[in-house]
Amino acid sequence: MNVIEVQNLRKEFNSYTSRPGLAGAFRDLFSRNYKVHAAVDNISLTVKQGEMVGYIGENGAGKSTTIKMLTGILTPTSGSITVNGMNPHKQREEFVRTIGVVFGQRSQLWWDIAVQESFRLLKKVYRVSDEDYNHHMGHVIETLEIGPLLDKPVRKLSLGQRMRCELAAALVHNPPLLFLDEPTIGLDVLVKLKIRKFLQEINEQYKTTILLTTHDLTDIEALCERVVLLDEGKIIYDGKLNQLQEHAVDGKQIEFEFLSEVPRSSLPRVENLQWEQKDATTWLGYINGDEQMVSRLISDVVQRNPIKNVRINEISTEEIVRKIYEEGMALT
Numbered sequence: 001m002n003v004i005e006v007q008n009l010r011k012e013f014n015s016y017t018s019r020p021g022l023a024g025a026f027r028d029l030f031s032r033n034y035k036v037h038a039a040v041d042n043i044s045l046t047v048k049q050g051e052m053v054g055y056i057g058e059n060g061a062g063k064s065t066t067i068k069m070l071t072g073i074l075t076p077t078s079g080s081i082t083v084n085g086m087n088p089h090k091q092r093e094e095f096v097r098t099i100g101v102v103f104g105q106r107s108q109l110w111w112d113i114a115v116q117e118s119f120r121l122l123k124k125v126y127r128v129s130d131e132d133y134n135h136h137m138g139h140v141i142e143t144l145e146i147g148p149l150l151d152k153p154v155r156k157l158s159l160g161q162r163m164r165c166e167l168a169a170a171l172v173h174n175p176p177l178l179f180l181d182e183p184t185i186g187l188d189v190l191v192k193l194k195i196r197k198f199l200q201e202i203n204e205q206y207k208t209t210i211l212l213t214t215h216d217l218t219d220i221e222a223l224c225e226r227v228v229l230l231d232e233g234k235i236i237y238d239g240k241l242n243q244l245q246e247h248a249v250d251g252k253q254i255e256f257e258f259l260s261e262v263p264r265s266s267l268p269r270v271e272n273l274q275w276e277q278k279d280a281t282t283w284l285g286y287i288n289g290d291e292q293m294v295s296r297l298i299s300d301v302v303q304r305n306p307i308k309n310v311r312i313n314e315i316s317t318e319e320i321v322r323k324i325y326e327e328g329m330a331l332t
């Protein structure tokens with residue numbers, strides 16, 4: 001069953017430009033120059049029940065704008081959206097009962113009242129029965145270890161404590177679909193691990209569908225089999241994370257640290273080998289080939305230049321995504 005169905009979705013914003021000088025400022029008072037900019041540019045996407053999808057892209061790629069349209073906060077310029085069988089914007093009241101949203105940068109808890117009062121208010125808003133609330137939230141509170149925080153006002157919580165409470169608040173009505181926009185921003189490793197474990201648990205237990213945007217690609221590696229990569233409002237990859245890794249950078253990264261500076265010209269030229277300088281004395285070789293090729297390359301380099309250190313690195317998702325954006329690697 002498809003939980004999210006999006007077709008040719010587009011969102012345009014007008015960005016205004018100022019004319020130069022005083023005369024220009026005066027003219028701006030009466031008529032402004034503006035350009036139309038597509039923050040989301042004809043994207044199509046479906047997400048099935050129970051999937052955990054990583055939605056990633058550079059700053060300004062259009063991730064938040066997509067989530068805002070999927071949650072009914074923004075209306076699309078064109079295209080169609082069906083989420084949980086509804087039009088998020090038109091069937092707003094009914095729709096919000098079926099989703100949970102966490103925006104890492106914004107709070108949905110009331111600042112001055114105790115956390116549990118916020119939970120109670122949300123319980124009323126979503127008309128959750130006492131029985132359902134006690135059963136479900138008991139488990140959420142225990143797993144996220146927020147029991148001791150419940151009677152504290154939100155303003156007295158640390159960021160990590162608040163984020164765990166935010167997540168719990170988004171789940172008061174146990175929604176089948178969760179949108180998480182940067183849910184682990186600024187959190188320490190232990191809290192991140194706790195949140196990831198919790199998300200895995202609810203996904204297994206309730207088949208909760210999760211759409212996650214984050215700049216922390218280790219979150220994506222830990223949680224998402226599928227990733228959607230966005231660039232300037234367009235989807236440039238939609239598929240399995242491990243295929244992205246194979247697809248984007250076949251092979252290995254070998255890091256050569258030399259005793260002194262080494263020019264590009266004294267490094268071997270081989271087919272399927274790319275060089276990238278890391279700093280004055282360190283070069284990274286990306287090689288697409290088997291172990292034999294790797295060992296031949298290492299011995300070749302070592303014979304030509306005095307070496308301080310050699311490392312064969314697994315290429316992280318972060319590295320892959322950086323290369324995709326920097327080099328404009330075509331993926332689709």
Ligand SMILES: Nc1ncnc2c1ncn2[C@@H]1O[C@H](COP(=O)(O)OP(=O)(O)OP(=O)(O)O)[C@@H](O)[C@H]1O
Nearest residue numbers: 013014015039057058059060061062063064065066
């Ligand atoms: N209300 C708005 N008015 C005008 N332009 C906007 C508005 N909201 C977003 N934009 C523009 O749309 C583009 C996409 O923004 P969006 O916030 O969706 O990016 P993002 O991928 O979530 O980025 P980040 O990782 O920085 O949060 C940006 O160029 C942004 O400046």
